[in-house]
Structure formats: structure tokens, C-alpha cells
Amino acid sequence: MSTEAYEVFLEGFNELTNNKLKRTFELYRDFVAVQLSASNARNKMVNARQFVHTANTIINNLPLEIYSITDDHVEKILDNSQVPVRHKNVFLKFLIYCTGKMKCNITREYRLGKGYSRDREIYSPEEFLRIYHHTRDIETHVNQALSNRSYSAAWLFVLMHMIDAWRASDIVYGLPSVDLEEVGVTNFEWFTKKRLSKEQSLKIVNQIGSKVQKIEISKTGALGHFLVNLDMVIPSATALVIAEIHRRENNHQYLLQSLIGPNGTLQDVYAIKLFMQKNHELPRFQSRKANRTLLTYFFYSVAESGQHADIAYQMAQELRSHRHLDSTAVYIQATNKDGPLEKVSLHLFNRGHFGWLYNFLVKLYAQEDFTQYSLDEKTALIQAYRNEVSPLQAEAMASFLQSRMKEKKSVLYTIMKMEKQKVQDTLLKVLKGEMPSKMEFAQCLIYPQCVKPTAISCIHCEYIMPRAYLMLNIREEIGKLIESIRTSKFEAVRKRDSILLFKFLDLLNQAVVDLGKDYINSFINLTEIKNKLEEINGLILLE
Structure with missing residues (x-):
């Protein structure tokens, strides 16, 4: 041990006084002596001064002797953003040193890692x-x-x-x-x-x-x-x-x-x-x-009633042995709706995304073994259309819906080729906002690939996963298209804009189904749109 470095430490440390921590101070002196002995010559003086700073910041402010403090005391120190990480590291080393010297009151195991690491608990x-x-x-x-x-x-x-x-x-x-x-x-x-x-x-x-x-x-x-x-x-x-x-x-x-x-x-x-x-x-x-x-719990929602009652997942494999977020896969302790196990009846999966593609991805991941289902069976998982917005009869939409379903089936084939781990990883990225599209309020299933690289907007792409704030764009576009159909003298223009209009109405309809009328009404006046659509009913051309 460098006598000079230890003397530098003692000079600063001895200025600290706390009669309630006599044994802790003795242990800390011994601990520092051991640490300085293990230091290389270049770092001894720097380390000596840091040990003084740690003593002044943490050790001298302990409420009890080091062997009497509880896990709660340790947690408060580690959670204190005003304490530099380097001092927390030294404190944890000292704590580990003390547990090897005597019986201490703490029950958790604290480990050093990058910065500092400890048992990453979650609330039950x-x-x-x-x-x-x-x-x-x-x-x-x-x-x-x-x-x-x-x-x-x-x-x-x-x-x-x-x-x-x-x-x-x-x-x-x-x-x-x-x-x-x-x-x-x-x-x-x-x-x-x-x-x-x-x-x-x-x-x-x-x-x-x-x-x-x-x-x-x-x-x-x-x-x-x-x-x-x-x-x-x-x-x-x-x-x-x-x-x-x-x-x-x-x-x-x-x-x-x-x-x-x-x-x-x-x-x-x-x-x-x-x-x-x-x-x-x-x-x-x-x-x-x-x-x-x-x-x-981001991944787990058991909604016992209402519009989100279909979102209930069985993901119980690994939570008890995996209670932190340090890996890609996150598993949640789950239960069925009728079971007596723990329930977290929160709509935490309702993060603003909506639409058939997002719902299908979620529901597909929820399947225990989704490879056993046929394409038709998986397609049946998609949210059904409801005539919440358009006043037109379903027959008038038949051609449009058929073409839209063809687009969706091509996407379904893409998803079907995914391994379950790929589905999970994709869903995780979507939830984290890591699958951006060209538009501000939407994400892309196949990012960073793009099937329409020359397109400016993603609004008509079958791989779009919209979020609620896209309603701001949809409101503006629907208004423009309705006005164009109402005023245009050319049949070709009205046909083009009618198809575009119904694509927007399709998205709007999915949003209403998934997020509810009240929520969507905060972005778009649905009654106003319905009235405007009725005014141009005879001008819409879908074939």
C-alpha cells in the first residue's frame, strides 16, 4: 500500500466526525487501506481523494452504523440523483466488504456492473x-x-x-x-x-x-x-x-x-x-x-369489460425468474379473465396505435402456438368492419372492401412467414416507437424496407400502423377529398378521389372501432363528416 496515498486519505477523512458511526469509520479506514493496496501506482492518489469524497457524501451521512442499515436505506442512496455514480460504486464496494466482515442487516444482494447495478425490482x-x-x-x-x-x-x-x-x-x-x-x-x-x-x-x-x-x-x-x-x-x-x-x-x-x-x-x-x-x-x-x-406491464392488459375486452394475453412463462428489463424479451405474469390469479385491469396496451394490422400483430403474438392456424383462421382475428362513419350501404362498398382485403392478405402472408420471436421483436419495436414511417404519426411494419420508396406519404400503404394523432392529417385530407368530389366536373377525378376517400374512411372506421367515438371526436367531428358524406352520396364512384 502506498503510505503517501493513504496519508492523503486520512488527512481528509479525519476531518469528518460522527460519534454515531465509530465502527463504520473504522471499517471504512480498513476498507480504503485494502483498496489502495490493490490500486496501481498511477491511480493511488486519485483514488485516495475519491474515497474522501465518498466518505463526505455518503458514509458520514448514514443514519445508522453500516451493519444496521436496511435495504431501504441502501435504496434511497442508490436512487438519489444528487449522488454521483462513482460514489455509489465505492459505497457498494464498501457495503460488500462489510458483509464479509460481520453480520449486516441488509437482505438483498448488490452487485457492481456498468456504473452500478442492483436487483432491479418491479412493483407487484x-x-x-x-x-x-x-x-x-x-x-x-x-x-x-x-x-x-x-x-x-x-x-x-x-x-x-x-x-x-x-x-x-x-x-x-x-x-x-x-x-x-x-x-x-x-x-x-x-x-x-x-x-x-x-x-x-x-x-x-x-x-x-x-x-x-x-x-x-x-x-x-x-x-x-x-x-x-x-x-x-x-x-x-x-x-x-x-x-x-x-x-x-x-x-x-x-x-x-x-x-x-x-x-x-x-x-x-x-x-x-x-x-x-x-x-x-x-x-x-x-x-x-x-x-x-x-x-x-406494458405488455399486459386484462380489460374486464368495454371496448378493449378482447385484449387479454397469456404471457406467464418467465416473469418470476425475469423481473427486469435487461433483455429483449419481456414476459408478464398473466392470468385469464376468470382466474383467481393477480389481475392488472389496466388499459396499458392502449398506447394510441389502432387498426387491423396492429391488432392482428398483437393477437397473433398472443396465440400459444400460432403456427397451427390456417391463414383463413388467422385472418378471422382481424377486427370486423362497422359502419360507424359512412352512411353508404355495405353493398356500395363491396368492391372497395374486396380490393382492400387483397392488400391486407398480402400483408398477412408477410406476417405468417415470421417466426414467433420475430413477431415479438417487431411488436416490441412498435411499442417503443422504433419502426418509423415517412409520416409523423404512424409506424411501418417492415421498417427500414419500403415497398413504395418514391411515395411522399404512407397513408395509402398496407404496411402502415397509424397512431391516434394521425387523425389530425386524416381530418384535413377527408375534407379536401369531399370538396374535390363535390366540385369536380370530371368523372375520372371523382372516381380517383372516391377511392382515396374510402381509404381514409377505412382508417377512420378502424380508429372509431379501436379507440371509441368520444376519443376520435376530440380530433374529428364525426357528425359533420357524416353530413358532408350524405351531401355527396350520389357523386361517389367506386367502380
């Missing part, structure tokens, strides 16, 4: 469901959120972990401001007798979604996604609106400014703790643990 389905319902309970939180901006920020912060797996810093720095004027709610007094309607809430959610799509969020530089489960629309909008009113009244730059400390790091853990303590049955909230849980 029951725990996650309790937190989920807690954040949805508007009446439990609204009054305190109105009177306390820190509580309001904590509500929105925790709620974001229930709908989108953003990093904590992205939530605080990435959530855009809210245009309150769009829904006519600009002050706290409005909430004394009223609550946001579903229509108002959808406007807020769609507004934030549109803004987030245009900004880079997270250190990856990727465009953001703000995807809200349908049963979270009103709670999310309520929390956003209240946070925005607080932001305006305090002239803050960020929506969750009260969670930002003086040096730019996240703070106000007390507010989050207070928010969670409203329900004493809730577990301690941890941001990364919540994100891991959401991403895991």
Missing part, C-alpha cells in the same frame, strides 16, 4: 394497481393540489409514471406548458363547483401530445411520446391544468418547477412522500422502479 401487480388507482382518484387530491403547488407537482409527477415511462428529469424539464384558454379554465376558482369533462380532458391531452411530439426529450435525443390510457385522460388533464395554473401564478419556467432544487437537481421528496401517504397501503414510491414496472 397489486402494488402498482394501488398506486395507479391512487393517482386516478381526482377527489382525493384536487383540493390539496389547488392549495399547494408542491402537492400538485407531486401528483402530476407520480401520475406520469403510471402512463409514460419517462425519466424523472424528462418529466420535470420536458413537460410543456398548457394552453388553458383552449378549455376555458384559467383559475383555481373554476374547480370549486366544476370538474373537467371528458371532452375538455381530451383536448388537453391531445394538445400536450402534439407539443411533445415536436420536442426532443431525454438524453437520447429522440422525439417524445405522450400516450395516455383512456381511463387516465381526465385525471391527467386535471393534474396538468392545476399544475399550469400554479406555474402561471408563480411565473415559473417549468410546469413542475417546485421539484427543481437550487442546483438544478430534483428535490422535494417530502411532497411526493406526502402525496403517497394519503393512502397508507401504498409502497414507497421510486421513480425508476415505477418505470421498470410500467414497461413490464
Whole structure:
């Protein structure tokens, strides 16, 4: 051991005093002596100083002797974003050293890896469901959120972990401001007798979604996604609106400014703790643990009733032995709808995608052994058409539907050739937004290949997997086509535009079936479109 390096360490370390940690300090001196002995000559002085910094940052602030601290104490240290990773690494090495020297109170195994690594737990389905319902309970939180901006920020912060797996810093720095004027709610007094309607809430959610799509969020530089489960629309909008009113009244730059400390790091853990303590049955909230849980349960939704009741999956193979997200394959503890096992009745699979192709891919993956089914049987899994939008009779659409089915069958053949692992990998990429198309609000089944490389738009491609915000484009295009059919004097133009119109109506119909009329009405006035279609009924040419 380098005597000089150890003396440098002792000079700094001996300035620290904590009479409650005498044994811990003795163990740390011994630990550092061992570590410096193993260091190469070039790094000894650097390491000596780092050991002092770690002692000052972590060791000297331990609430108990090292052998008495619990796993919760360790978790708090490792979850503290203000503590540099290098100090966490040293602390874990010291912790491992102590467990070899004496009986310690911790029960989990902590391992060093890239940066630092530890048991990556997730919340159990029951725990996650309790937190989920807690954040949805508007009446439990609204009054305190109105009177306390820190509580309001904590509500929105925790709620974001229930709908989108953003990093904590992205939530605080990435959530855009809210245009309150769009829904006519600009002050706290409005909430004394009223609550946001579903229509108002959808406007807020769609507004934030549109803004987030245009900004880079997270250190990856990727465009953001703000995807809200349908049963979270009103709670999310309520929390956003209240946070925005607080932001305006305090002239803050960020929506969750009260969670930002003086040096730019996240703070106000007390507010989050207070928010969670409203329900004493809730577990301690941890941001990364919540994100891991959401991403895991991303794949699992058992909707006991309503329009999403068909989405129920059997993926029970490996969750208990694979409780983290470090591999490509993610398996979820599942159950059937009538079973007594754990249920997570959340619409977490409703991430804004819709359409026959996306649904087919999901349902195909859900099959235990999909290779045993014939093409016709698999085709039968596709969502049925419903005449929710077009007033025309089904007979008038027969030719169009037949041609569309031919296109879809060609795609089905492509999917049928996939191995199940390929189907799973493709679905994972879709859920992560890693299968981009040429359009902003859609993805492509066969990315990075393209069957129509010269096309500017993907709207007519059979491989498109649209998302809800594509309705903004569809609304504009349907209006243009209806006007063209109404005013054109040329039969060829009306025939061309009629076929294009029905392709858009096909997409719109799928969106209504999958996402519901109320949701789609927040983008497009379906009644208005229906009336306009009736006006040009006699001008439409499909053959």
C-alpha cells in the first residue's frame, strides 16, 4: 500500500466526525487501506481523494452504523440523483466488504456492473394497481393540489409514471406548458363547483401530445411520446391544468418547477412522500422502479369489460425468474379473465396505435402456438368492419372492401412467414416507437424496407400502423377529398378521389372501432363528416 496515498486519505477523512458511526469509520479506514493496496501506482492518489469524497457524501451521512442499515436505506442512496455514480460504486464496494466482515442487516444482494447495478425490482401487480388507482382518484387530491403547488407537482409527477415511462428529469424539464384558454379554465376558482369533462380532458391531452411530439426529450435525443390510457385522460388533464395554473401564478419556467432544487437537481421528496401517504397501503414510491414496472406491464392488459375486452394475453412463462428489463424479451405474469390469479385491469396496451394490422400483430403474438392456424383462421382475428362513419350501404362498398382485403392478405402472408420471436421483436419495436414511417404519426411494419420508396406519404400503404394523432392529417385530407368530389366536373377525378376517400374512411372506421367515438371526436367531428358524406352520396364512384 502506498503510505503517501493513504496519508492523503486520512488527512481528509479525519476531518469528518460522527460519534454515531465509530465502527463504520473504522471499517471504512480498513476498507480504503485494502483498496489502495490493490490500486496501481498511477491511480493511488486519485483514488485516495475519491474515497474522501465518498466518505463526505455518503458514509458520514448514514443514519445508522453500516451493519444496521436496511435495504431501504441502501435504496434511497442508490436512487438519489444528487449522488454521483462513482460514489455509489465505492459505497457498494464498501457495503460488500462489510458483509464479509460481520453480520449486516441488509437482505438483498448488490452487485457492481456498468456504473452500478442492483436487483432491479418491479412493483407487484397489486402494488402498482394501488398506486395507479391512487393517482386516478381526482377527489382525493384536487383540493390539496389547488392549495399547494408542491402537492400538485407531486401528483402530476407520480401520475406520469403510471402512463409514460419517462425519466424523472424528462418529466420535470420536458413537460410543456398548457394552453388553458383552449378549455376555458384559467383559475383555481373554476374547480370549486366544476370538474373537467371528458371532452375538455381530451383536448388537453391531445394538445400536450402534439407539443411533445415536436420536442426532443431525454438524453437520447429522440422525439417524445405522450400516450395516455383512456381511463387516465381526465385525471391527467386535471393534474396538468392545476399544475399550469400554479406555474402561471408563480411565473415559473417549468410546469413542475417546485421539484427543481437550487442546483438544478430534483428535490422535494417530502411532497411526493406526502402525496403517497394519503393512502397508507401504498409502497414507497421510486421513480425508476415505477418505470421498470410500467414497461413490464406494458405488455399486459386484462380489460374486464368495454371496448378493449378482447385484449387479454397469456404471457406467464418467465416473469418470476425475469423481473427486469435487461433483455429483449419481456414476459408478464398473466392470468385469464376468470382466474383467481393477480389481475392488472389496466388499459396499458392502449398506447394510441389502432387498426387491423396492429391488432392482428398483437393477437397473433398472443396465440400459444400460432403456427397451427390456417391463414383463413388467422385472418378471422382481424377486427370486423362497422359502419360507424359512412352512411353508404355495405353493398356500395363491396368492391372497395374486396380490393382492400387483397392488400391486407398480402400483408398477412408477410406476417405468417415470421417466426414467433420475430413477431415479438417487431411488436416490441412498435411499442417503443422504433419502426418509423415517412409520416409523423404512424409506424411501418417492415421498417427500414419500403415497398413504395418514391411515395411522399404512407397513408395509402398496407404496411402502415397509424397512431391516434394521425387523425389530425386524416381530418384535413377527408375534407379536401369531399370538396374535390363535390366540385369536380370530371368523372375520372371523382372516381380517383372516391377511392382515396374510402381509404381514409377505412382508417377512420378502424380508429372509431379501436379507440371509441368520444376519443376520435376530440380530433374529428364525426357528425359533420357524416353530413358532408350524405351531401355527396350520389357523386361517389367506386367502380
